[in-house]
Amino acid sequence: MAFELPDLPYDKSALEPHMSAQTLEFHHGKHHNTYVNNLNNLTKDTPMADQDLVTVFKAAYGDSSKVGVFNNAAQVWNHTFFWNGMKPNGGGKPEGELLSKIEADFGDFHKFMEEFRNTAVTQFGSGWGWLVLDGGTLKCVKTPNAENPIVHGQTPLLTVDVWEHAYYLDYQNRRRDFVQTFLDHLVNWDFVAQNLKNA
Numbered sequence: 741m742a743f744e745l746p747d748l749p750y751d752k753s754a755l756e757p758h759m760s761a762q763t764l765e766f767h768h769g770k771h772h773n774t775y776v777n778n779l780n781n782l783t784k785d786t787p788m789a790d791q792d793l794v795t796v797f798k799a800a801y802g803d804s805s806k807v808g809v810f811n812n813a814a815q816v817w818n819h820t821f822f823w824n825g826m827k828p829n830g831g832g833k834p835e836g837e838l839l840s841k842i843e844a845d846f847g848d849f850h851k852f853m854e855e856f857r858n859t860a861v862t863q864f865g866s867g868w869g870w871l872v873l874d875g876g877t878l879k880c881v882k883t884p885n886a887e888n889p890i891v892h893g894q895t896p897l898l899t900v901d902v903w904e905h906a907y908y909l910d911y912q913n914r915r916r917d918f919v920q921t922f923l924d925h926l927v928n929w930d931f932v933a934q935n936l937k938n939a
């Protein structure tokens with residue numbers, strides 16, 4: 741069965757004014773879709789065509805003959821995870837066990853915000869900023885290009901795409917403003933809490 745582009749979990753204009761319908765039209769409809777098409781072409785008639793994305797990109801990671809498979813499979817997964825980590829009227833402060841865990845591991849919520857923002861902003865070039873669970877501790881990490889923390893044994897809880905295509909139409913070069921807006925208005929903390937529960 742071929743890999744498929746999942747629908748966005750909200751309408752293309754639902755995240756305005758923080759993320760425009762035009763950005764989602766290109767980012768989901770063109771960029772994400774291209775990764776799906778590339779992956780289908782690369783895995784056609786191979787056993788990988790029937791495996792799940794995580795199995796595929798874990799197997800391809802570090803294999804110099806499967807760089808394209810890794811990049812496209814990880815990018816398909818990363819983007820779906822990114823869409824699910826946002827919602828209209830999101831952002832701000834989480835509650836309950838998730839907030840307690842953030843306060844325990846980062847000191848306080850403000851320090852977490854600062855660390856997440858700085859981690860994402862300082863990823864040189866294209867890549868991703870993440871909140872992960874690593875050996876029972878929450879951490880902010882960054883990865884270049886398509887790389888996903890699962891290949892390092894970490895469990896992703898939240899991600900922000902810091903490839904320029906994620907923010908250039910709305911924020912031009914102002915990546916810091918984009919990441920701050922993501923934290924203030926877009927994060928779906930229910931999704932993060934569920935990922936922590938499942939970890």
Ligand code: MN
Nearest residue numbers: 771901903906
């Ligand atoms: Mn992207």
